[in-house]
Amino acid sequence: MSYADLEALGRQLESIDHAIAILSADEATNMPVGGGEKRAESVAFLYGLRHETATAPKVGEWLAKAQSEELSEDQKLSLREFRRVYTNATCLPADFVRRKAQAEMRSEQLWRDLRAKNDWAGFAPALEGVVALAREEAQMRADALGLAPYDALMEQYDPGNRVADVAPVLNTLKTFLVDFLPQALDAQARRHAARPPKSVSGPFPIAQQRELGLSMMQALGFDFTHGRLDVSHHPFCGGVPTDVRMTTRYRTDEFLTALMGVLHETGHALYEQGLPRALSHMPVGQARGMAIHESQSLFVEQQLARSPHFWTWAMPIVATNLGDDALAGWDVEDVMAEVNKVERGLIRVDADEVTYPLHIILRFELEQALIGGTLEVADLPEAWDDKMRTYLGLSTIDNPADGPMQDVHWPAGAFGYFPSYTLGALIAAQQWRTIEQALPDLPGQIAQGDFSAVNAWRRDNIWQQASRYSTPDLLRRATGETLNPDIYIEHLKRRYG
């Protein structure tokens, strides 16, 4: 039976993915510097093996034959997802994939060097090459999938997301935010005037910060029999669902950055740990995609951990782990002022709940134009500056390092990925509102550190659904409506207005 062949193949791919995931986590957390070259060889070999195994012609035959086999409804969903993954993996010619990978690797290396030197002129030709390949890729994917080119790129990260649905949502949000940002800054200034912001003063020993993070992970439902917390230069959540490898990075002068990072990654980890274990070898059993994954981390970070209810519970935990002096004289409002600061800034990854979406919308608009051919790389610095001034009131025209050279995504050839960040924030807010309406006592539960109800809802409606449905279908089934920007807007008004 071909469906059984696909299951056997799935188990092989799971074994390869397991090796890659653990080797990669080990590389970031444990590997001595001299181990890098052979590690890279080993991981590259495994990636090659994975691609070869997953895209073999016989897989296409099994997919076709399984179509006419007698399958349960669940197996039909599983087969559909397997075919989707196969089509996405095989729709580019092998020769093109090699050419693209080489160009992207060179461009990313060049970017690392030239961003540090703020050298746009030196970098632009490499980016032009990457954009040309991305346009080619988008067209080939579009042809294979019957989608518009940019939609075909988004499809890799969030199946079912289309510009026709996403653009109006982000436009509504943009219109609101451009207007709201000055108001939020004024409101913040008034709050700060009425109540001067406090700041923590360390040193906070790393061992104690680690214990604090572990306590909160535990309370939030992280399963330590299936995961652990380590340290790495760039925090991540990796590993596999049965062995989730989460990391953070500590500084001793303050603890909130690391703690909020731990809470964010815990959101990713809960999703992975909550996926249906019996399906872990099939595409249908894996996390839905980038926007949904981000919605799970942002649910914990933004909806839970930036709320006053959460800190009613969390402040004593901080005192237990870091000592009574850590937040001596603070009340919940002081914590809110500290963790929910709004600021106009150039850097996406440093942005807050209010400004972050504007950084994303800027990139979403520009990359559509780049892929569509209505914008050329040569014109990118001005186009970027133009939008930055309009959306955030800041200029990057003399500072391309913090303008179009800011992120690794484009140099590495990842177009269609940026919107997922903000869609994740919107989806998190929409999930929160659904749960809040179903469970009126939710703020009280959070204030007691009881996350069982939110986790139960998310387990049933998100985690256990894995990749049974497209991103928009999953959201609609979970919350009863399509993506609704007003919910996030209400959230911002409540918190920052």
Next chain:
Amino acid sequence: MSYADLEALGRQLESIDHAIAILSADEATNMPVGGGEKRAESVAFLYGLRHETATAPKVGEWLAKAQSEELSEDQKLSLREFRRVYTNATCLPADFVRRKAQAEMRSEQLWRDLRAKNDWAGFAPALEGVVALAREEAQMRADALGLAPYDALMEQYDPGNRVADVAPVLNTLKTFLVDFLPQALDAQARRHAARPPKSVSGPFPIAQQRELGLSMMQALGFDFTHGRLDVSHHPFCGGVPTDVRMTTRYRTDEFLTALMGVLHETGHALYEQGLPRALSHMPVGQARGMAIHESQSLFVEQQLARSPHFWTWAMPIVATNLGDDALAGWDVEDVMAEVNKVERGLIRVDADEVTYPLHIILRFELEQALIGGTLEVADLPEAWDDKMRTYLGLSTIDNPADGPMQDVHWPAGAFGYFPSYTLGALIAAQQWRTIEQALPDLPGQIAQGDFSAVNAWRRDNIWQQASRYSTPDLLRRATGETLNPDIYIEHLKRRYG
């Protein structure tokens, strides 16, 4: 060119081995308990892939064709070693390998359970099955290699080792030891009477013990850009030459067990780190085998770290890391009395330099008889007891758990492996004597913590030779003579007489 094909294959196998080695080290040091099942699947997949890749028929064709290609002398040595490995890996039918693996896995599981219950009767039938398969295997290997059956088993662990050479050496040693052991115990009793043994009193914090171990590793030449020290339940030296994963296990009431363990594993690690890096993808570039590997760990543990010169240097390092109280009032002789205790005991892994070889010789004799068919499993408890009484003056007749059920080797089907432990000890002593004769100031160097000369000799004569020669040839080239038990005997007389 077929030799180039073999090199490309070697790189693939190196990548697979890399993944297996790091996944296994991670499993023992970092993996949460719930990650075990999927980890086992992933590692089993990689082992299967490795075997399939290494034993493919085309490899045999390349080996045959490369034979007539124009090769350098080094390439000829490399080709010979590649063929040896290939023959050893392909001389058993796949069906037999599967049957054997299953029987051994069941037997090992049963052994873990029944050894704890001291249940020989329950375990014996499983061991009978394993022995029957080992006899079959030995015969098949013997036919393929043109060797006697037991020699063909030893060949897997130490290429070139033969009973005809090994047995006389171990017989000489046995004759000496049976006589020497009571003398050594008397001499020890006299030393203890003249100078009552001291004992350390903790607690010794683990972080400080770790720093102590790291200091000594560093001084001995461990390269921390290509390796690290972690904690695991059973200490090991794993990983790959560019990323050696060493472990130890600490107790807080004393520090010498962990420290001696670290020193032993450092010996293994130096060998791996010292292998010729440019050949790491070829069989010829890998460690020679089990006895030579053990000779490198025992060189550090027995020849260096159980000597008074070493402790002249090491005692201040202990004080620096654990505090002046750690060995307050001790002198080097007290340390010697503590680390070089001799004792009649039932357990091989707890034995000392004097008694350990007797445990090995007992097993070497019994397993030759088992493989040769002159001893049956049913008669093993009595045969074991008989030899234990003769060699060590102890009986195990009522205690099979500490008799023929003591070790995992036989339940897991590893016959021909035991002699390597003691051959390693003898080879270490023989290397030491060669170095000592070449460098008269050696004790003085050791007493100053200067290991550069011993490492330089070992790098040139052992590490960089990798698998260019058989085990006996490597020893003869390095020390100028074949394995000579008198050197180890002299060593024991000096230290314990």
